[in-house]
Amino acid sequence: MSSDFYTSKIVPYAAIIIKICRAYTNSKEDFEDYYQEVCLQIWRSHHNFKKASEWSTWVYRVTLNVCMTLLKKKKNNKQHFASDYVRPELVEDSHAFEDEQLNQLYDAIRQLSEIDRGVIMLYLEEKSYQEIAEIIGTNPNNIGVRIQRIKARLKKILDKKNGEFN
């Protein structure tokens, strides 16, 4: 992968790739592996980009697909499942961010299903329902309902968590 390709095609989207990878992993080591694998796959398959969608949409799709594929592989190998939900106090990366509320939100996101994690990450990154549907490969009409359901679940988890501390 040339540094030109990395700088021009990946760096502008590095933030969201990082955010997504963090939602699928529990440790810094796993996160770095996932991030590197995503970059590698983007570089390897960029010739397949047909310009039918925006480059960013394609990058998000590859990112989510890679994260989910890696999980599936680990599941099939019956290895430690990198995104398995584990209690926040056991998550090495539960304090990855400076903002404590953000750490709690990530802990809550890690409790969602793999698809729901992808949906909510894209929603939080202010992608339109149409774009989310395109990336996930689903009907845009279902996205709104699904997001409301996910948000309600996240709120419940966060409220419960805060209730434990109060």
Added chain:
Amino acid sequence: MENSIETIWKNGFLKDSALVAPKLNNLYNQKSKHIVDKFQRMFKMNLILIVFGSFIVLIASFMVGLPYTGVPMFIGMNVLVFLNKKLFNSLKLVDKCKNTYDYLKAFDSWLKSQININKKFARFFYPFVFLSMITGFWMKKSGSQRIGDHAVQKLLLTYPDLQLVGGVPVVGVLGALLIVGILALLAGRIYEWDLKIIYGRIFKKFDELLADIKELRA
């Protein structure tokens, strides 16, 4: 929770250093380790299965009255395992502390040398297996007589002027030698075909990985 998740998300990343992308210099370490480890596991399992198979062949050959096939095959298979075990031990000497590219190059060089040695061995092994099968059937008892002798006697009734060498028809000897020659000649290809069936996918992944790294270094 006072803030909405959207606000937490937005504010949380405002001053965050956690969004710094990891360096990519370690890119291929995991993949290469995974592929080499997988190959080693398969190779080890293959050797165990050959040893296990050799005992089955040996026992079965005595049970069906073909010890002249079973014993040589048992020996041949175990020599094959011994040879490959030695080669496998030499793989452990490859320095894992090298960088990924050098490590994969060292593994690639080990693999090529291992394939070359096995190809040479196959030139003897396949004909040896063939000859032990012929011998086994020839020596198998049918009543009070060996199958081979019985067959020669029958042939002599039809072709009384049949030329024999040590009690074996010359035509048969020549035919067997021809097959031995063909097997020795094609042994390399047969071995490669055999290798492709077992390790084809992993070799393909390995080649892709090496090509990627070469491109990355270019």
